[in-house]
Amino acid sequence: MSWRQAMGRWWAEFSLQTKLLAVATLVVSLLMTGITFLALNGIQRDAQLSDTRYARDLGLLLSANITPLVAEGNDRELAAVADRFWRSSRSLRYIFFADPEGVIYLGIPIGASSGSSELLLSRRLELPADLQKRPDTPLIRQHLSPEGQVTDVFVPMVSDGRYLGVLALGINPNETLLTSAALTREVTVAVFISIWVLVILGAVFNALTITRPVKELLQGVRSIAGGNFETRLALPVGGELGELLDGFNTMASQLEDYKAANIEELTAAQVKQQSLIAKMADGAVLLDAEGAIVLANPTSRRLFRWEGRNLEGNDLIAELPERLAMEVQPALDSVTCRDRDSADVRCSFGEPIRTLRIVLQSVSDASGESLKGIAMTIQDLTREVELNAAQSRFISNVSHELRTPLCNIKSYVETLHDLGDQLSEEEKREFLGIANAEADRLTRLVNDVLDLSRLESEREWNLEPLELAPAIEQILRTYRLNADEKGVSLAFEADPQLPRILGNWDLLLQVFDNLVGNALKFTPKGGRLQLRAYPWPDLCVLTPGNEPSSDSPSCDLTSPLPRIRIEISDSGCGISDADQECIFDRFYRVENAVHTEAGTGLGLSIVRGNLEKHGTQVRMASALGVGSTFWFDLPLENSDTDELRLLAERRRYDQAEI
Numbered sequence: 001m002s003w004r005q006a007m008g009r010w011w012a013e014f015s016l017q018t019k020l021l022a023v024a025t026l027v028v029s030l031l032m033t034g035i036t037f038l039a040l041n042g043i044q045r046d047a048q049l050s051d052t053r054y055a056r057d058l059g060l061l062l063s064a065n066i067t068p069l070v071a072e073g074n075d076r077e078l079a080a081v082a083d084r085f086w087r088s089s090r091s092l093r094y095i096f097f098a099d100p101e102g103v104i105y106l107g108i109p110i111g112a113s114s115g116s117s118e119l120l121l122s123r124r125l126e127l128p129a130d131l132q133k134r135p136d137t138p139l140i141r142q143h144l145s146p147e148g149q150v151t152d153v154f155v156p157m158v159s160d161g162r163y164l165g166v167l168a169l170g171i172n173p174n175e176t177l178l179t180s181a182a183l184t185r186e187v188t189v190a191v192f193i194s195i196w197v198l199v200i201l202g203a204v205f206n207a208l209t210i211t212r213p214v215k216e217l218l219q220g221v222r223s224i225a226g227g228n229f230e231t232r233l234a235l236p237v238g239g240e241l242g243e244l245l246d247g248f249n250t251m252a253s254q255l256e257d258y259k260a261a262n263i264e265e266l267t268a269a270q271v272k273q274q275s276l277i278a279k280m281a282d283g284a285v286l287l288d289a290e291g292a293i294v295l296a297n298p299t300s301r302r303l304f305r306w307e308g309r310n311l312e313g314n315d316l317i318a319e320l321p322e323r324l325a326m327e328v329q330p331a332l333d334s335v336t337c338r339d340r341d342s343a344d345v346r347c348s349f350g351e352p353i354r355t356l357r358i359v360l361q362s363v364s365d366a367s368g369e370s371l372k373g374i375a376m377t378i379q380d381l382t383r384e385v386e387l388n389a390a391q392s393r394f395i396s397n398v399s400h401e402l403r404t405p406l407c408n409i410k411s412y413v414e415t416l417h418d419l420g421d422q423l424s425e426e427e428k429r430e431f432l433g434i435a436n437a438e439a440d441r442l443t444r445l446v447n448d449v450l451d452l453s454r455l456e457s458e459r460e461w462n463l464e465p466l467e468l469a470p471a472i473e474q475i476l477r478t479y480r481l482n483a484d485e486k487g488v489s490l491a492f493e494a495d496p497q498l499p500r501i502l503g504n505w506d507l508l509l510q511v512f513d514n515l516v517g518n519a520l521k522f523t524p525k526g527g528r529l530q531l532r533a534y535p536w537p538d539l540c541v542l543t544p545g546n547e548p549s550s551d552s553p554s555c556d557l558t559s560p561l562p563r564i565r566i567e568i569s570d571s572g573c574g575i576s577d578a579d580q581e582c583i584f585d586r587f588y589r590v591e592n593a594v595h596t597e598a599g600t601g602l603g604l605s606i607v608r609g610n611l612e613k614h615g616t617q618v619r620m621a622s623a624l625g626v627g628s629t630f631w632f633d634l635p636l637e638n639s640d641t642d643e644l645r646l647l648a649e650r651r652r653y654d655q656a657e658i
Contacts, residue, residue, distance in 0.1 A: 036187070051151050052140050055171045058089070059138050059153035063167050070097070071159035075106070082108055093150050093170035098125045100165050125166060131156050149173050213245065220248055229256035283378030289371045291316050291332055300378055303356065316376075324349045328358060335360045335374055346381070355381045402445065405438040412438075445602075461507060461613045463644065465500045465637035468508075468533055468564060475512040476531070479520055487525040494533040500637040501564050502644070507610040508634075511618075514603035515568045515630050522572035522628075529570045536565035536633060563616075563633040570629075575622040583620070584608045615644035 062085055069078040082095050086108045097106040102125040131139055131154065139154040151171045157164040213235050223231040231252055233245045283300030287293060293311045301307050304320065317325045317332065324347055331343035343360040357379040363372050412431040420428070476490055483490045519529050575583060582588045586605045604618075611618050611632050622628035635644055 048142075051142075051171070051173050054091075055140055055151045055153045055169065056138055058092075058171065059155040059167065059169050060136075062095075062169065063135075063138075063155040063157055066097075066167065067157045067159050067164065070157055070164045071162070079106060082106070091172045093172055094168075095170075096125075096168040098166045098168065100163050102127060102166070125154070125168065127154055127166060131166070217245065217248060220252075224252060224255065227259075229259050283380075285316070285376040285378070287316055287374040287376060289336070289373060291336055291374070293319065294373065303354070303378055303380060321349050323347075324356075331358075331360055332374070335362050336371070338362070338371060353382075355385045357381050398445075402442065405442040405445070408438040409435045409442070461504050463502045463504055463614065463635075463641055465502055466505055467498075468501050468503075468566070468634070469494055469498060471505065471508050472512055472531055472533065472566075475509065475516050478513070479516055483520055483529065486520065486523075488520060488523050488527050488529055491528070491530045492532075493530070495535070498533055499535065499564065501634045502637045502639050502641070503614055503634055504610075507613060511607050511610050511632075512568075514607050518603060519568055519570035519572065519628070519630075523570045524572065527571040527627075529568070532565075532567045532569075534565055535562055537562060563635055565631060565633050567629060567631040569627065571627040574624040574626050575620075575628055576624055580620065580622060584618070615646075 062082075065085075066078055066081055069081065078097070082097070086092050086095050095108040096104050098104045104125065127139065135156045135158040138156075140151065142149060142151050144150075151173065153169040153171065155167040155169075157167055216233055216235060220231050220233050229252055232249050235242075235245060283303050284295075284297045285293060285300050286295040293314050293316055296306060296311055301309075304324075306319070311319060317329055320328060327345055327347040331345045334340050335343050341362045345358045345360075346355070347358070348355045359377045359379075361375045361377075363375055364370060365372055412435045416423070416428060416431055423431070472492055472494075476492060480490060516529070516531070523529055579588075584604045584607075586602060607618055614634060616633050616635070618630055618632045620628060620630045
């Protein structure tokens with residue numbers, strides 16, 4: 001129903017007499033009010049013209065008297081004349097003098113109190129540029145201050161064609177005219193109100209009996225339509241209208257119960273949906289139709305560094321890193337503008353660099369015409385990209401490493417086969433020795449690759465109590481001859497009563513073999529290679545012979561998880577800081593930079609993997625020209641194997657995250 005129809009029905013409820021009375025009253029009141037207001041406006045216009053004329057004349061009069069003083073620069077006489085002029089007229093609010101640049105240099109009253117601070121102009125006057133060209137036509141304007149209306153007059157001061165500045169006057173309006181105009185206005189309002197009181201008193205009765213209940217009912221229906229089912233109507237009305245109001249209240253109660261039931265179901269569904277989104281392995285962000293964030297799951301917060309921030313209602317592009325926002329913005333705009341329903345963006349950002357795949361999917365209503373929001377999923381492809389790159393490097397490096405010894409073996413075997421009769425026995429033994437060495441090199445490479453593959457498998461490695469010293473001594477016996485030939489001294493220091501450890505014999509032999517082999521490889525003639533094994537943190541075991549006493553040392557603290565620390569130190573060429581960051585990566589070889597030694601680049605990667613199976617990690621310290629030290633800790637035999645397995649899984653997970 002339109003407002004015209006509603007007004008028609010409301011007007012039809014009144015009797016003919018009431019209608020005629022209301023129309024007559026309205027016509028008379030409007031006629032008398034119009035005549036009175038026309039007269040009032042005429043009086044006010046005359047008052048304004050009179051004030052304007054008076055202000056202009058007063059400004060020109062004062063300007064004619066003080067312009068010569070301004071031209072002569074007689075500021076003292078200028079201030080005296082202005083002061084006498086201001087005191088002789090009660091209608092003046094202020095007098096200001098400004099230089100040609102508009103800067104005020106003299107003003108009356110001077111040092112006004114806070115109560116009259118409204119009389120002061122700003123320290124610099126902003127006036128039209130052509131004001132100085134019309135000295136006989138001052139600029140006049142009016143403004144309303146807290147103390148009443150003020151007429152401002154700005155008179156340019158010109159002497160012999162030279163612009164000297166501006167005289168500014170503030171003039172109070174004519175109080176008699178203001179009083180007359182106010183009285184006329186009050187009389188007009190009083191007449192208008194008196195006439196309309198009769199109309200209102202006549203309409204109140206009908207409004208209280210019929211019109212008010214109908215309006216209340218209409219507002220209640222609109223409130224119910226707006227979803228406010230708590231609306232109730234309580235009016236002292238009987239009869240059929242009262243029954244209608246009771247029926248309305250009953251309907252509202254039933255709708256409120258229905259809404260409560262639906263809200264409970266919707267809340268449960270929303271909680272389930274949010275729980276599913278929160279548990280997603282991929283990042284998920286829900287946006288509204290304008291691209292503002294509605295919901296972000298923990299994975300997306302971690303990927304975009306949003307932890308602990310309230311993002312609801314914030315613009316997505318403003319919250320993304322700058323580089324990422326530049327790539328996502330075009331795709332988001334295309335989905336928001338309905339150019340396409342989905343968009344796929346792959347980009348890299350951050351330090352360390354992460355590769356993400358962002359998929360934007362529009363969410364429409366049932367008809368598919370209106371965009372309700374946008375669902376954004378984020379997949380972290382960093383590990384996948386790294387694995388692909390590692391796979392490519394692996395294939396390339398393995399191919400290169402396998403090709404070199406195979407080519408050497410093939411060359412020397414072909415030489416023996418084709419020129420065997422022409423070679424001496426010494427040359428044949430030399431060629432066979434080289435072929436045998438290359439075959440050993442090929443075998444080591446294949447074994448390293450297989451070892452690395454076994455480490456990365458899901459195979460469970462059993463840890464059992466064992467003595468550490470025999471494993472180290474076995475490795476030292478293996479490399480003793482090579483060390484003697486190279487002129488490098490080998491030394492092993494360990495406590496004779498070194499506790500047993502919990503470990504895997506084969507894995508630890510590989511660790512010692514690779515670390516000692518690398519140290520010997522890069523230690524020059526006359527160098528030193530030393531191995532040490534000792535408890536860490538230091539143990540303090542109390543026996544009947546060393547109980548604490550006042551005259552003997554005692555141990556107050558004992559480490560709850562003591563371990564055995566193993567150090568392998570050499571006096572070799574050392575490793576640079578840049579190489580130390582990559583030394584444990586697969587196929588990374590320090591000798592690639594100096595081209596002095598051969599190797600597969602897998603040894604230290606195997607060392608790291610083997611020690612992670614023991615719930616520990618290898619560390620190093622090195623300096624160029626000084627040497628290198630590698631160390632790691634191994635658990636004692638009474639350590640908790642479940643805890644070690646948990647540490648191993650955690651280190652493997654952290655390594656995968658990196």
